[in-house]
Each structure stands twice: as C-alpha cells, then as structure tokens.
Amino acid sequence: MNDALSIVLFSGTEDKLHAAGTICAGAAAMGRPVNVLLMYWALDAFRADRIENDHGLAYDAARPRFNEPVEKVGHIPWLETFRQAKEIGEVSILACSGSLEVLGLDPMAMDPLVDQAGGIASFLMAAEGSQLIFI
Numbered sequence: 001m002n003d004a005l006s007i008v009l010f011s012g013t014e015d016k017l018h019a020a021g022t023i024c025a026g027a028a029a030m031g032r033p034v035n036v037l038l039m040y041w042a043l044d045a046f047r048a049d050r051i052e053n054d055h056g057l058a059y060d061a062a063r064p065r066f067n068e069p070v071e072k073v074g075h076i077p078w079l080e081t082f083r084q085a086k087e088i089g090e091v092s093i094l095a096c097s098g099s100l101e102v103l104g105l106d107p108m109a110m111d112p113l114v115d116q117a118g119g120i121a122s123f124l125m126a127a128e129g130s131q132l133i134f135i
Contacts, residue, residue: 002129002130003031003032003033003130004032004033004034004035004126004127004129004130004131005023005024005027005032005033005034005035005130005131005133006034006035006036006037006123006126006127006130006131006132006133007020007023007024007034007035007036007037007132007133007134007135008037008039008123008132008133008134008135009036009037009038009039009042009135010039010040010041010042010134010135011041011042011058011135012040012041012042012043012044012045012055013041013055013056013057013058014054014055014056014057014078015057015058016042016058016135017042017045017055017078017079018077018078018081019135020036020042020078020082020135021078021079021081021082021085022081023133023135024036024081024082024085024091025081025082025084025085025088027085027089028085028086028088028089028090028091029085029088029089031089032089033089033090033091033092033130034085034089034090034091034092035092035094035123035126035127035130036091036092036093036094037094037096037120037123037127038093038094038095038096038099038114039096039099040096040099040102040103043095043096043099043100043103043105043110044103044105046093046095046110046111046113046114047105047109047110047111048109048110048111048112049109051079051111051113052079079113082113083113086113092115092126093113093114093115094114094115094116094117094118094122094123094126095107095110095114095116095117095118096117096118096119096120096123097117097118097119098119098120100117
C-alpha cells in the first residue's frame with residue numbers, strides 16, 4: 001500500500017463536504033498525496049455557480065437528539081478547507097465524467113478547484129494501492 005489517500009465523494013451536503021475536506025486537508029498536511037473523485041451530488045456542490053451556496057445537511061446530521069426537530073446548524077467552511085488542502089499538499093480533484101453526463105453538466109461548469117474530468121478508470125489508476133474512503 002502506498003501512502004496516498006483516495007476519497008470518493010458522492011454526497012453534496014455540507015456535513016459530508018466538510019468531513020471530506022477535513023480528511024483531505026489532514027492527509028495533505030501529513031504530506032500524503034490525495035485523490036478526490038466527485039460523483040453525482042458532490043459534483044453539483046462543486047459547480048462554479050453553486051459552490052458558495054448552502055448545500056444543507058443530511059437529515060441525521062441536523063438532529064442532535066432523535067426526538068428534536070431538524071434545525072440548520074450554521075455554516076461549515078468546507079470550501080475553504082479544500083482550498084487550503086490544495087495549497088499545502090498534493091491534492092487532485094477529478095470530476096467523474098459519467099456522473100457529469102448523467103446530470104447533464106458541462107465539465108467547464110465546475111469550480112477551478114476541480115482539476116479535470118475523467119472516468120472511473122483514471123481515478124482507480126491514480127488510487128491504486130492507496131487507502132480508499134467513500135463519503
């Protein structure tokens with residue numbers, strides 16, 4: 001196993017984006033290369049025209065106790081965490097070309113944080129031998 005970390009980011013909610021950004025930044029700070037694959041709803045969160053929007057929280061993340069109502073839990077700076085991760089380490093963010101096609105998104109609609117679009121094979125080649133996390 002190599003020391004790289006590979007993250008498949010499927011969710012586009014603030015809590016999951018924050019978790020992925022924090023793990024990404026932590027690995028980058030440790031000098032570990034990081035490969036991030038954006039799929040489906042994560043792609044939508046990284047669209048240039050929506051990246052600054054509130055993406056909401058997963059239902060269970062907004063409920064501190066099962067019997068309490070869901071409430072907004074304030075802004076989580078996931079975007080800044082990803083930016084910092086790219087500044088301090090070797091972080092590659094790939095937009096899944098299949099997900100782009102299914103959602104009808106143009107790769108040029110992605111925020112500049114996204115390095116390129118590519119297929120699963122490209123991601124798996126980069127991730128070979130690395131630790132893999134799915135969020």
